[in-house]
Amino acid sequence: MLTTKIIWQRLLGLLPGEVTLNETRWLIRPCLHMPLMEQRRVRMIVNRVRLFATLFAALTPLWIIVDVLTLPFPLWLQLAILRLLATIAFGTLVMWHPQDGRLATAYQGMATLFAIPTLFYLISHLLLSHHQLQGISAAIGTGYAFLPFVLLAGFAIFPLTLFETLTFSAPVLCAYALALMFNWEEVSWPSFGGQFWLLFLLTGVASLASMSQLAFIIALVNQAIHDPLTGTFSRRSGEEMLNLHLSFARRNNSPFTVAFLDIDHFKSINDRFGHEFGDRVLQQLTQTVTHCLRRGDIVVRWGGEEFLLLLNNTDLHQAAHALERLRQHGLGMHPDGRQITASIGIAERIADGTDDWKVLVEKADTRMYLAKQGGRDRLVFEG
Numbered sequence: 182m183l184t185t186k187i188i189w190q191r192l193l194g195l196l197p198g199e200v201t202l203n204e205t206r207w208l209i210r211p212c213l214h215m216p217l218m219e220q221r222r223v224r225m226i227v228n229r230v231r232l233f234a235t236l237f238a239a240l241t242p243l244w245i246i247v248d249v250l251t252l253p254f255p256l257w258l259q260l261a262i263l264r265l266l267a268t269i270a271f272g273t274l275v276m277w278h279p280q281d282g283r284l285a286t287a288y289q290g291m292a293t294l295f296a297i298p299t300l301f302y303l304i305s306h307l308l309l310s311h312h313q314l315q316g317i318s319a320a321i322g323t324g325y326a327f328l329p330f331v332l333l334a335g336f337a338i339f340p341l342t343l344f345e346t347l348t349f350s351a352p353v354l355c356a357y358a359l360a361l362m363f364n365w366e367e368v369s370w371p372s373f374g375g376q377f378w379l380l381f382l383l384t385g386v387a388s389l390a391s392m393s394q395l396a397f398i399i400a401l402v403n404q405a406i407h408d409p410l411t412g413t414f415s416r417r418s419g420e421e422m423l424n425l426h427l428s429f430a431r432r433n434n435s436p437f438t439v440a441f442l443d444i445d446h447f448k449s450i451n452d453r454f455g456h457e458f459g460d461r462v463l464q465q466l467t468q469t470v471t472h473c474l475r476r477g478d479i480v481v482r483w484g485g486e487e488f489l490l491l492l493n494n495t496d497l498h499q500a501a502h503a504l505e506r507l508r509q510h511g512l513g514m515h516p517d518g519r520q521i522t523a524s525i526g527i528a529e530r531i532a533d534g535t536d537d538w539k540v541l542v543e544k545a546d547t548r549m550y551l552a553k554q555g556g557r558d559r560l561v562f563e564g
């Protein structure tokens with residue numbers, strides 16, 4: 182167990198320093214990714230599918246000229262038809278603009294992108310296997326056999342987990358093995374073994390490149406979505422989270438509560454004990470809140486000393502109970518021994534009849550002000 186940890190730590194040295202030991206698991210399997218990170222990755226994959234499709238759509242028909250000049254009739258005509266069909270398929274993929282941000286959709290795009298040249302490879306191989314080509318024609322024909330190598334190298338431009346790269350490369354490797362069947366008698370086994378080994382090596386290199394891209398995305402996303410002082414989600418990512426979680430809740434018809442928490446008399450904490458102590462209060466408070474809430478709940482730093490707590494699958498009653506427990510636990514202490522308190526306003530999508538996050542936050546904010554007006558250090562969930 183210890184040795185595994187050491188190995189991971191050594192490997193971690195190869196990755197961006199900001200990726201934690203825990204996050205390295207995200208490089209292996211996609212199901213562990215948090216929604217904000219997944220959304221960004223989906224966007225990147227979809228954009229790259231379209232970029233690759235554009236390149237293929239432009240390059241595939243161009244090669245018809247080389248085929249016409251070097252290959253015998255009707256082989257060049259058959260290949261030209263094949264190339265035109267592939268171009269149409271790539272062109273269709275270029276037009277593809279999915280908006281749903283789902284990983285399944287990104288997978289569909291990638292599967293289509295790699296299925297088109299894999300099928301192209303198999304059919305062209307079948308056509309070429311019926312001809313004994315010589316000289317320059319033979320050289321051009323051999324070029325077609327390189328397509329699986331190009332495809333496997335192509336995975337390196339996608340930010341993928343190890344599991345995903347291996348899954349997507351398996352059909353390409355199978356197609357290469359299948360193509361052998363077309364001219365079984367002429368196969369030179371040592372040369373085939375060497376080529377297959379090279380394909381495995383390429384798969385390994387592409388997997389490493391994809392994982393390292395993913396590691397950089399994780400590091401960048403972490404930096405972009407977290408508040409540097411408290412480590413909670415920043416306001417911008419909080420807005421994305423609100424949108425995302427409200428749409429989940431709407432789809433599942435489940436409750437979703439937003440709590441607006443504002444520390445009481447924070448200005449006087451800063452004024453009396455200094456800004457640095459104020460910063461420590463903010464850090465301590467977020468640690469306490471994170472510790473007291475459930476694992477799936479989200480803490481967002483909305484403003485200076487204002488926090489939003491997003492409580493999934495929690496109705497007003499449950500939220501009031503959880504937040505009362507948090508207040509009883511205490512939010513920290515002044516150096517003079519007094520408790521640090523907060524005013525909290527709560528709003529819930531079903532009880533407040535809204536699926537608009539701005540309206541929900543506004544309601545929670547208004548109730549937080551009611552809590553301030555009512556004497557601070559309290560929870561308000563109506564009005």
Ligand SMILES: Nc1nc2c(ncn2[C@@H]2O[C@H](COP(=O)(O)OP(=O)(O)OP(=O)(O)O)[C@@H](O)[C@H]2O)c(=O)[nH]1
Nearest residue numbers: 443444445446447448449451456457459460485486
């Ligand atoms: N230390 C520290 N202070 C901050 C930070 N961000 C905002 N503040 C301070 O938080 C204080 C907020 O003060 P006010 O909005 O007047 O509210 P308050 O003193 O908490 O009073 P009530 O909210 O009415 O109870 C201001 O003095 C800000 O300078 C920060 O990152 N660190």
